[in-house]
Amino acid sequence: MNRLFFVFAFLIPLIIHAQTIKTDVLVLGNANAAFAAGVQASESGVNAIILTQNDGFKLSDFKSLPQNGVTKAFEKRTRKSLKLSDSVPLPEITNQIANAVIKNWSDSSKLLDVINNAPYYEIKRSGNGWELKLTKEKSIKAKVLIVADNIGKVLPALKIESLKPAETTALNYAENTYRTTIGAIKGTLNFLSLYGLLIPNQENILYINADNLEIGQAAGATAAYAAFFQTKTSLSNLKRIQGELLSYKLSLMPFDDVKIADSNWLAIQKIGITGILKAELKKDKVFFNPEKEVTYTEIKQPIKDYYYKAQIWFDDHENIPINLENTISIICYVGNKAVDATKTELQKKWNKNYKLSSKYDLKKVLTRREFSVIINEYLKPFDDVNVDRTGRVIR
Incomplete structure (x- = not known):
């Protein structure tokens, strides 16, 4: 994680040997969350592979997505691919354009790889990590697995019959769990706690809903932390992951009236997380009221x-x-x-x-x-x- 806990990050190329691809983070899925998880993991300094099992990604309308580190990185690469200056408005980002941009991105990146149209038939534990079998001869080994797709094929390896994806929590100052936030959901009261993301008694696997970009970004940073420090997800360091996500402009508190472009956004986010100043909850939105006097x-x-x-x-x-x-x-x-x-x-x-x-x-x-x-x-x-x-x- 370039600016916070990945200060000494180094680039480790994909190792291909005997038909085994080794990576740090493996993401399953082809929607917003999978894209954000893979991008954030790679931006945070570890190898990431996104396995879509389809022709490519199906992302939401780009203009409707929250503006943060992931979408800014995508916009930068879109402009480069389309040869557009910063002063020229982006055209409508169709899935065809998005996939072309992502392909160029992964082709030129030393850390991010996307594999399309590659169904797998088995996934199992491999030491502290995971092995996914593409064929009998070819597999992918990863330290951390993020599932942003159907969990069915993974359940046998977990030795459980069912599993719910990580759930968000509505901000409620009667409890202090908001201080453990790793992602706020745009336009709502909701946030994702680190401890709502981690799966009890299951190491180095994260299961998230397919459509939420903020949760995908949070999962990507959490997986990257475990992979980089070669540790278990249960030993995740809350403050370091929060700090990493803030450095990539992911709002951790869902303040509707303080935008990322605000020059004091970071200070307000940090003080909001502490609860030293509490926000106003009104009509399913959260207002920090930055210009109101302190009492x-x-x-x-x-x-x-x-x-x-x-x-x-x-x-x-x-x-x-x-x-x-x-x-x-x-x-x-x-x-x-x-x-x-x-x-x-x-x-x-x-x-x-x-x-x-x-x-x-x-x-x-x-x-x-x-x-x-x-x-x-x-x-x-x-x-x-x-x-x-x-x-x-x-x-």
Whole structure:
């Protein structure tokens, strides 16, 4: 994973020996999820093969898909294939065009391969990984398997009679599982928890619905983590996978009013995942309300949950406005920082680095956007504080 936990990634070409193709991640399927899973795995630095068993992919209308790292990578390669500059609008992306682009992509990639029209007759465990038999003489061996298609042929290897694909969960602040999110579903309340993706008592296999691109991308990053570190999916590192997906612009919280193009999108996503600022749930959508002013009441308990020292600060500062000066007081007390140096640094970065439109004013009550940027930068609750499988903060 290029920018986060795959810092030392290296390219391992496909090894073909005695009719056995070896890869890191094998994806079964030909719809949105399979495409996203294979692309994300390869973008994250491991070998990935997508086996469609058909003439090619059948993807949803490109314009209806969420704009993130996978769709941006596809758009870039589409422009290259069609020889279009960035200023020229993309034409309608038919499945014929999509498959031509994907073929060129896989032909030129050292990590992504697509195999069409290759039915398999058996799949079984092979050590900690999987072996898929294309013929008696030819097979594919993979460290991690992603099924975004019919699970029927895989069930005998799992020694179970049935299995449901990973299910999303509706955002509900009465529970903390939202902190374990690895993918938000565009235009809904729903998110996918890492622990909703992992299959109990089944290692190195992920089973997902065929049509959801965000879930496919989440599965691709999770599989890539296990393959790269040669570990089991049950030992997945939540924060590293979340960080990887955020670096590829996958929204992990389903905020309808903060788009990926927003200059503060990453800070808002990270603070949203912590729950230090909670969103408004309205008409089956989630609104972060970035320009609304922060209140003392809404941040008091969440910050105390994350930091022991915050208990003392809030005891000494009751029902005060959350202006810039008081926010600096919080971060300096909790984070052991010098007040004057922090004020000077913030003033320099306010408009230039953070792209905030307001003026630097110590007496100004902060918006949720401004508060998110400052807390994310100076306390780093998302990066530095871990949570357990239920989302409970571990201090």
